[in-house]
Amino acid sequence: MRRIRQRNGKPNSESTGAEVADQGLANIGDERISGNVEETIARIREKLGENDDFTMRRFQVFGRYPAAMFYFSSMIDQAIVNRDILKPLMYMPAYLEDKPIEQDRLKSVLLDESLHHSEGKSEDRLAKLIGGIVRGQTIVAVEGLDAAIVVNTRDVDKRSIDTPATEQVIRGPREGFIEILNTNIALLRYRLQTSDLRVRSMEIGRKTASKVAVCYIDGVTNSDLVKEVQKRLSNIDIDAVLDAGYLEQFIEDNHISPFPQVQYTERPDKVVANLLEGRVAILVDGSPLALVVPTVFSQFYQSVEDYTERFLLMSAVRLARFVALIFSLVFPSLYVAIISYNPELIPTEFAVAVAGGRAGVPFPAVIEVLLIEISMEVLREATIRLPQQVGGALSIVGVLVVGQAAVAAGFASPITVVIIALTTIGSFATPAFNVALALRLLRFPLIIMAGIFGLYGVMIGLILIANHLLALQSFGVPYLSPLIPSDYQGLKDLLVRGPLWWMSKRPEFLYPRDKTRVSPDTMAQIKSPPDKVLNPANQSEKER
Amino acid sequence: MEQPPRQITAIQAAATLTSTNIGVGVLALPLFTVQAANSGAPLVTLLGFLLAFVGFVPLVLLGMRFPSQSFVQYSEAIIGKWPSWIGSACVIAFFAVLTAFTSREFGEVVITAVLTRTPVEVTVIVMLLLAAISTRKDITTFAYIHHFYFPLLLVPVLLIGALSLKNADVINLLPIWGNQPTFMLEGILTTAALFEGSFVIAVVIPAMKRPDYALKANFWGMLVGGALYVMIVVATVSVFGAEETSNLLWPTLELAKATSLPANVLERLDAAFLAVWVTTVFTTLLSSYFLTVTELQKLFRQREHKMFSLFMLPFVFFIAMLPQNISQMYATIKIVGRIGLIVTIVYPTLLLVIAIIRNKRGEHADAQQMGKND
């Protein structure tokens, strides 16, 4: 991993962002440690000594040289420190016994011959040392050495790799990202065992110093895209990055659009698929969600499962999902428009029945729908917040009892409740939560437009939304690609999902370097008739 | 202003033309043509279309001659600063008026057919605002918008055409030249005037990836538009008969009223048709408004066309509100249409002739290079 320079032009820009930003380290500057252990102890204690989990241990290297070891006991693996650092440093290797070690050779003996840990190095800048302790490294300062030994002993408890909670599939891998960045990168690497996978990391956040990894496939992803992603990331100067969502809001193109221009996912296989299409993934330490850019609208109703099942079935499922998406946007407003403005559109019997259902309701249809919609949103939000065991019960109570009671009380008409229930359920059919949220939000202005102008208003609203989508871009990629502007390769994977062998090229709108996915040979193979080896005719001939 | 990005493909340019041409005029088109030549209405439509089809070729040739300049810029190069300023101002004024009347016409349709108690000012201003907001985007988005709405324009027309086949009667279309057509020429001119939006190609060419495909795009764009026009007239007249069509103010809308989806999904289609038609009217408005605004920007040599969008709004709205009643509105629209034919067909033809005589031509270099790059 290579470190990337950040924020040029500021003092101390030589080191990573965290040290610059840390107030406690600001006045240290470029100070280096001397060979005096006591002095080093004093300096480090001054900075970190007020923490109860800060540990300083004095010992004698090889029984001769006084030394001190520093670490945060909460962040390190005690066993490793004992076994791999303390023990080898205390016991002198057998072949060195009785031989005097010159002061200038001591450092190399300690690092190269004694230390039993792969991630060890020497460092003399005080700021770096303190920064290292904060990140879970162990520092060993030895009397007479002008540099301390830094060993990575970080060990933070993590949860195990689990099924992705929000993106479940029936057919497909069951692994989801966890919070630890290295684990996540490992999940990517073992899926993409190629030297072309590049992972570049940087630290963002003045206080959190969160490690951010930018992943892409060299030779596939357009290099301009990688540069732009890194540029946008390095421009972020914020105190804390607690989740990938923080970054998303800084790197998107249009900041006030309700539509997400960055996709997030907790599925490593989805990230890999996107990398292979020529996208860039951004992972943040501490966040189980990876960001994928650039993003186009069609991604939001696509699911990884689309590609694992047979294409004909999944095309139909995808169409259904798309219909649900559109329905969740326009259904309530269409209802309002038809009831309040154009009841001649629905069959006579139905119209009269609806009128009967609405007869006792005191509000106009707009208000009624808005009220029910809002209470539905409240119910939905409440169900998410509640503990799982209660949540299920509440949703049933909410939908059945409240809906029934509202109708019985003359608060809403039965058909309204049906419409809203359908809409809400429809909005959950969208695999991407954030775009479902956007469409749910846009539903409200549409309902109001329907209340003012009927169908005409709904169309005006939809035109405004569509025009916004048409103007929207994600890293310069038009949001509605590959539909507008049309791209033949991309159209194969838009509303329907073409067979994998048919989608032989990567999507054109991402301008990938290497365009071919399926080799022409495979295509030819598939088109030729298959060998019917176990065909009774062939086999019986063989037996004879 | 910097050179706009050359991103528009030939298909997008063609879609832009078609969706510009199909608009509110289609609602009354069968009435105009039937008035001209009763059962010869489809023929009148076809001839009117052919007139416009041929008439806009000089403009396209002009655009291809100056592939990186807009109309205002190359007319200046051809006939000099002041004469061209007057010419361009006429074009701009004409399209401002066209925008105004398109919005007014649709406003009238909406309040007559659906929102009977909404003031016409409101429906007009809503459409104008919608167009004005959308003209603030750049030319690429402009082409994207047209491309995106293109299917929305095809679906209702084809659907209603197909559904009305059931009630169609060929007798109504005979004789194809009409019974003693008296106002044939007038009808042809009126129909041709409905294609005046095609002038938008002048704005599109400088942003096309391959300006040399402009003629092809123009051909297909206008052809699809013309085919839809003829189809609508054929469907309307064959269902209603010429006499009944002449009794209807908006025969196309009435056609939607006379058809219902199978299985009673929607009992009648007129309100739904009108709702979908909002998009096609929007694209028409967008084109003429965009044309007005961008050419104004070139005329006054501003860097951005955005400010003109809102600046023009009160003027356009004022013009839209001028006609006192619906008969006066249609009379004015017809007159404006005739004048428009001079502005959009005769004037560019003159320019082309002068350009050829004086051998003026725009620089080709960057366009060619762009073409090779993709």
Place this chain on the structure above:
Amino acid sequence: MLSRWAKTIKLPLVILIVFPLLSGCWDRLELEERAVVLGISIDTAEPEEVQQEGAITFHSDNVSFPKKDLISVSVQIAIPGKIQLGPSENSGSGKGGTVQSVWVVKVVGYTLDDALVNLQQQISGRLFYGHLRVIVVSEAVARRGMENINDFLRRNSEVRRMAWMLISRGRAEELMKSKPQLERVPTLYLISTMDSAVRMGRFPQNYIGMFWSNMSKKGQEAFLPYVEMKKEQNIELKGLAYFRNDKMVGATRSLEMGTYMSLKGVNPAGYRGFVQIGNPPGTVTVYATSRRASVSVRIIDNVPHFQVNVFTEINVEEKFSDTFALNNSRVLEEIRKENRRQLSEAAERLIKETQRAGSDIFGFGEYLRAKRPGFWDRRVKTKERWQEMYKTVSVDVKVDSRVRRIGMKAK
């Protein structure tokens, strides 16, 4: 600088435009606030009803309408909640009588609009014609002329072109008040009567829009279904009421609807007819399954001569005699000949009848206009002239038919 100016002006502008919009909702009218009109019937006003005219649309003396032209309009309005979808819950408990699902209100007026305005004055919800499915006009009104009725209905944007207009023998009001047993809403029953008549080939499709189209055509006259209310609240389709201009001039008999449809070649075919054959004579009932018709015209001495070729396919449905068996082609051939003779006689009779009335419901004039435009433009040109000429044209009807099947019985 300009953009800053634009920005400062943008907000007030948006507010200026948005606020009037929010206070809008001019056209919002909830479904339950509308008086959904399902059917309208139009009668001439009875003498005792004349006094009821409300004089709402005009100041008393300025407008003068002859008192005898008053019309009486009954409007059927749906009562919300009484018409339910799905199986009704109280079907078992009721004593057979249908629930009152509609409200029939009667008003008097000089014109249709006048009457409806009078009605609006009496009821709260705004009358909504979007679901107007049936307009029943009494024969008396239709004979007087329908210009006013048609004009109002065409001008109104809510009225659909796919409604049915019926001419009733006797009072039209009765049809509005009827309580058919099969449907919960009387007008829907009327609709389904007409729709299934069309489906079964008993009546040509003739929505109000087509009626209007036919009426406008120069070479054609309009017709409407002619119905009568029967004792059991059922409605009988009695024939075609044919028009000359906007006035009804006559009505055909029931079977002549089938003749009309044969002449027009309308499918499906649905009428049954007796055919008498054999010696001693026996009767078979045949029904046509499909029809084809074509028209051709020749001009002889400035008079158009039409020839209609009709072809029908028929099946035997019933035999009413034991003197012969239907087991060979010879008998079928006889049936065929007899059917041909009967049909062409009936057709010529029907054409003669309409010629006497000067009402070309077949559209021969349209055919002439389309195929012989030169003759039309020279000699006819207007509707009136054609109405006169139609009386003198000659129409030959050539019928051909084939008997195809005799049912499941072998003899």
